[in-house]
Amino acid sequence: MARLIRTEKEVEGTYTEQWVVVEGEDEALDQWPQGPRTVVGTPARRQDGHQRARGEAQYTADVQLPGTLHAAVLRSPFAHARASVDLSRARAAGWVRGAIGPGDCHVLQDEPSFHGAPVAAVAADSRREAHAALELIDVEWEELEPLLDPEEAARRESLVDETRHYSRGDVDAGFAEADVIVEGEFRTQVVLHNALETHQAVCRWEGETLEVYISTQFIWGVRDSISNQLGLPPDRVRVVCNYMGGGFGAKNSPGDHTYIAIALAGQTGRPVHCALTRREENLAAGNRNATIQRLRAGARSDGTLVALDGEYVNAIGWAGFNAPTFGPMEMLYACENVRTVTYGAKLNLPPNAAFRAPGFVEGTFGLECLLDELAGRLELDPLELRRRNHADKDLVDDRPFSSKNLLVCYERAEPHWPGATRSAPVRRGPGGAVWAWRARSGTAAAARLPTPGSGSAPTPGRRWSRRCRTSARARARRWRRSQPRSWAYRSTASAVSSATRPAGRTRRSRPARRPRRRWARPCGRPRPTRRDSCSRSRRSASRSRSAPSRSAAA
Numbered sequence: 001m002a003r004l005i006r007t008e009k010e011v012e013g014t015y016t017e018q019w020v021v022v023e024g025e026d027e028a029l030d031q032w033p034q035g036p037r038t039v040v041g042t043p044a045r046r047q048d049g050h051q052r053a054r055g056e057a058q059y060t061a062d063v064q065l066p067g068t069l070h071a072a073v074l075r076s077p078f079a080h081a082r083a084s085v086d087l088s089r090a091r092a093a094g095w096v097r098g099a100i101g102p103g104d105c106h107v108l109q110d111e112p113s114f115h116g117a118p119v120a121a122v123a124a125d126s127r128r129e130a131h132a133a134l135e136l137i138d139v140e141w142e143e144l145e146p147l148l149d150p151e152e153a154a155r156r157e158s159l160v161d162e163t164r165h166y167s168r169g170d171v172d173a174g175f176a177e178a179d180v181i182v183e184g185e186f187r188t189q190v191v192l193h194n195a196l197e198t199h200q201a202v203c204r205w206e207g208e209t210l211e212v213y214i215s216t217q218f219i220w221g222v223r224d225s226i227s228n229q230l231g232l233p234p235d236r237v238r239v240v241c242n243y244m245g246g247g248f249g250a251k252n253s254p255g256d257h258t259y260i261a262i263a264l265a266g267q268t269g270r271p272v273h274c275a276l277t278r279r280e281e282n283l284a285a286g287n288r289n290a291t292i293q294r295l296r297a298g299a300r301s302d303g304t305l306v307a308l309d310g311e312y313v314n315a316i317g318w319a320g321f322n323a324p325t326f327g328p329m330e331m332l333y334a335c336e337n338v339r340t341v342t343y344g345a346k347l348n349l350p351p352n353a354a355f356r357a358p359g360f361v362e363g364t365f366g367l368e369c370l371l372d373e374l375a376g377r378l379e380l381d382p383l384e385l386r387r388r389n390h391a392d393k394d395l396v397d398d399r400p401f402s403s404k405n406l407l408v409c410y411e412r413a414e415p416h417w418p419g420a421t422r423s424a425p426v427r428r429g430p431g432g433a434v435w436a437w438r439a440r441s442g443t444a445a446a447a448r449l450p451t452p453g454s455g456s457a458p459t460p461g462r463r464w465s466r467r468c469r470t471s472a473r474a475r476a477r478r479w480r481r482s483q484p485r486s487w488a489y490r491s492t493a494s495a496v497s498s499a500t501r502p503a504g505r506t507r508r509s510r511p512a513r514r515p516r517r518r519w520a521r522p523c524g525r526p527r528p529t530r531r532d533s534c535s536r537s538r539r540s541a542s543r544s545r546s547a548p549s550r551s552a553a554a
Contacts, residue, residue, distance in 0.1 A: 048243070057243040060215040061275065063202045069097050069123040071264055071274035072130035073257070074137050075284065076112035076119055079146035079348040083110050083139050085120050090136040098123035098268040099137070105263040106229070107256035111144075113318040114350050116284035118256050123264040123272050146348035150292060150315040153345035160316045160344040166330060168395065169337035174307030178298030182373045186295065186366035190315075191288040193355060197245025199285050200275035201254070203261040213240045214258060217247040222254050229259070249354030250286040286353025290315040291325055293366035303380050303388045305335040312342040312363070320352035323359030324438070328367045332436050334391040357437040368433040383410060383417050386434055406434070 002023045009018045051057040076083065083102075090099040099122045102110040108118050120137050124130040147153055175181060201214040210232065216222050219239045227234045244251065261274035276285060291314055298307040312325040322344030330338055352358075375382040387410050393400045416430055 052243070059197055059243045059245050060200050060202065060213055060241065061197060061245075063213045063273070065202060065204055065213075065271040068202065068271045068273050069125060069264065069268060070127045070130045071121055071123045071257075071261055071272050072127070072134050073118050073260060073274070073280070074120040074122075074134050074139070075280070076109075076115060076117045078112070078141065078143050079115045079148065080144040081112055082142040082144060083112060083119050084142075085110065086138040087120065089138060090122055090133055093133065093136055095129055096122055096124055096133045096136070097270070098264045098272075099133075100260070100263050100267060104267070105259055107259045114284075114348050116280065116350055117318075118260065118284075121260045121264060121274075123268055127275075148347055148349065150290070150313045150343075150345035150347060153315075153347055154313055154343040158346045160320060160346045161322055164322065164326070164340075164342040164344075166326065166341075167339040171307050171309055171337045171339040174337035175296070175298045175309075177300075178306050179301040180374065180377045181296065181298045182370060182377055183294070183296040184366075184370055184373060186293045186369055188291045188293075188362045188365060190290050191355065192282055193246075193248045193250040193286065193288075193353070194281065195246030195248060195250065198276040198278065198281040199251065199255050199257055200273065201258040201261050202271055202273045203258065203265045204271035205265055205269070209236050209238060210262065211238045211240070212254075212258060212262075214254070215244050215247070216241050216251045216254075217244065217249070218252045221252060222258075225254050226258070226262070229254075230262070248356055249358065252354055255285070284350050286320075286355070287317075287350060288355035288358060288361070289317060289320070289323065289352035291362045291366075293325065293363070295329070295366050295370045297370050297374050299374055299378065301378065303375075303378055303385045305333055305389045307337040308333075308335050308339070310340045310366075312340065314342065314344050314352075314359075315347055315349065316344045317347055317349040317351040321354075323352070323362070325359040325363040327360045327438055328363040328436060331394060331396050331438070332364075332367065332391065332434060333386075333389040334395070335389065336395075338395075360435070360437050364433065364435045368435075381417075383414060383432065386410070 002021055005020045005022055007018050007020060009016050048057060085101045087099045087101050090096050099120070100108065101120045102108045105121075108120060110119070112119055119139065122130055122133040122137070124133055147156070147158060153159070197215050199215060201212055203213075204211045210226070210230075212222070212226065214222060216239070219241055223234055223237045223239045226232070226239075227237045230237075257274040257276055261272040264272040264274070291312060293313075294311040296307070296309040297305065299305050308329050310326060310329045314322055314325055316322060322342060324342075326340040326342050329340055355361075371385060372382055375385045378385070387407070390407060390410075392404075413432060417432065
C-alpha cells in the first residue's frame with residue numbers, strides 16, 4: 001500500500017516542503033540500533049582515488065560517442081547590441097553539419113545583453129572545422145548603449161528582483177545610545193571560478209529520451225531544469241556525470257552550452273559535444289559578482305554592539321541571483337538592532353553564479369573590516385570585541401543553534417593573537433576574522449590523510465610507483481595523439497605551418513627549449529644532488545679523456 005508523506009527539506013538555510021510516496025506495508029521505519037556505527041562516523045577509503053591518479057577517470061571531455069559532432073558558438077563582442085544573423089553561407093557549406101540562430105534555441109539572442117552572450121552556433125566533424133565555420137556566419141551589429149554602473153542601475157531601479165529590506169529592533173534608537181559610531185564603504189571585485197575542466201556537455205537523442213553527459217555538480221537539478229524548459233517528463237531526460245574537473249558552484253545549472261548542444265543534436269540527429277574554450281570560460285561561465293557595501297556600526301564604551309546598518313549593491317549582471325551579502329551582518333553577532341537593504345543591480349555584464357558561499361564571503365569582508373575599525377576607536381582588543389558580542393542563538397530565525405564552537409576557536413586563537421589595538425596605519429603580523437555560512441543543517445565530512453606505512457594506504461614502492469607513472473604517461477601520450485592537432489590545449493600541436501613560423505619559435509612565440517634531461521633511475525631512488533651530479537660528470541669526463549691512452553697502450 002502506497003502512502004503520501006509530507007516532510008520538510010532544508011538545504012543551506014532554505015526550507016522547502018516535500019511530498020514523498022512511500023510504498024510498502026504500513027509499518028514504522030526501523031530505527032538505527034544502539035551502539036557504535038558501522039558506516040556513519042567510520043573512516044572510508046576513497047573509491048575514485050586511484051582512478052583519478054592513474055588517468056582512468058572519464059570526465060565529460062573524455063566522452064566519445066559514435067558519430068559525435070563538435071559545436072562552436074558565436075558570441076557577442078559588445079556589452080549591448082542588436083544582431084541580424086544570416087546563416088545561409090554556413091548551412092550551404094558541405095562540411096557544416098548544423099547551424100542554429102536566435103529562432104532555433106531560446107538561449108541564442110538577437111539582442112545580446114552582455115559581452116559573450118551566445119548569438120549563433122554551428123556543428124562540424126571537428127573542433128577546428130566548427131570554429132572555422134563561425135567565419136561563414138554573417139552578422140550585422142548595431143551597438144547600443146550599455147548600463148555598467150551598479151549604483152546607477154539601483155537609481156534607475158534596473159534590478160534582477162525586488163529590493164530586499166530586513167530589520168529587527170529599533171536601529172535609529174540604537175545609534176542614538178551608542179558611544180562610538182563607525183562607518184565605511186567597502187567594495188569587492190569580480191572573481192572567476194576557472195575550473196580545470198571547462199563547462200561542456202555531450203547531448204544525444206535516443207528516440208524520445210534525451211541523454212546529457214555534462215560536467216555538473218547537480219545532476220538532479222540539471223535534469224529538472226532541462227525537463228521544465230523543454231516540456232519533457234523527467235524520466236525522459238537522462239543526465240550523466242561520472243567525474244567533474246572542478247565546479248566551485250558554477251556548474252549547478254545546464255548553461256547555454258547544454259541547450260545549444262541539445263538543439264544541434266535535434267537538428268543533425270547525431271550526438272553533439274559543446275565545450276567552452278578557456279576564453280569562453282572566463283567570459284560567460286559565471287562569476288562571483290562585485291559588491292558595494294556602505295556599513296555603519298554603533299557600540300557602547302564596553303564594546304557591546306547596539307546597532308548595525310548596511311546597504312548592499314550587488315552587481316549581478318544581466319541575469320543570476322541576488323546573493324546574500326547581508327547574511328553576516330544579520331546573523332554573525334548578538335545585536336538586537338539590525339537593518340539591511342540589498343539591491344540586485346541588473347547590468348549589461350555576464351551573469352553571476354554561485355561561488356563557494358556566495359554573498360557571505362563578500363559580506364564578511366566588509367563587516368569584519370568595520371569591526372576592526374570599531375575596536376580601534378574603542379581601544380579594545382579585536383578578539384575581545386568579538387567575544388563580547390558572541391551570538392548564542394540564531395537571531396534571524398529566533399532559535400538556538402544545534403551546535404556552535406566559536407568560543408572554543410577564540411580560546412585556541414588567543415595565545416597566537418597579537419593583542420595590540422590599532423596604533424599604526426600599516427600593521428604586520430597575525431590577524432583574524434570570523435566567517436559564517438548559513439548551512440545550518442546539512443552534511444559534514446572529515447577525512448584523515450593516511451601516511452605511507454600506516455596500513456591505511458598502499459606504500460608507494462618501486463614496482464607500484466613505476467607502474468602508475470608509466471601507465472599514466474602512456475595514457476597521456478595516447479590521449480594527445482587522439483586529439484585534433486589544432487586543439488588549443490595541446491601545447492605540442494600547432495595548426496600553423498612551420499614554414500610560416502619564425503625559426504626557433506613555437507605557436508605562442510616562446511623560445512624553443514631543450515628538453516630537460518631526466519635521470520634514468522629506478523622508481524623510489526632519490527634524485528642525485530647537485531654535488532653528486534657534478535662529481536659524476538667530472539668522473540665521466542676523466543674516463544673519456546683517459547680512454548684513448550689505455551687503448552693505445554693496449
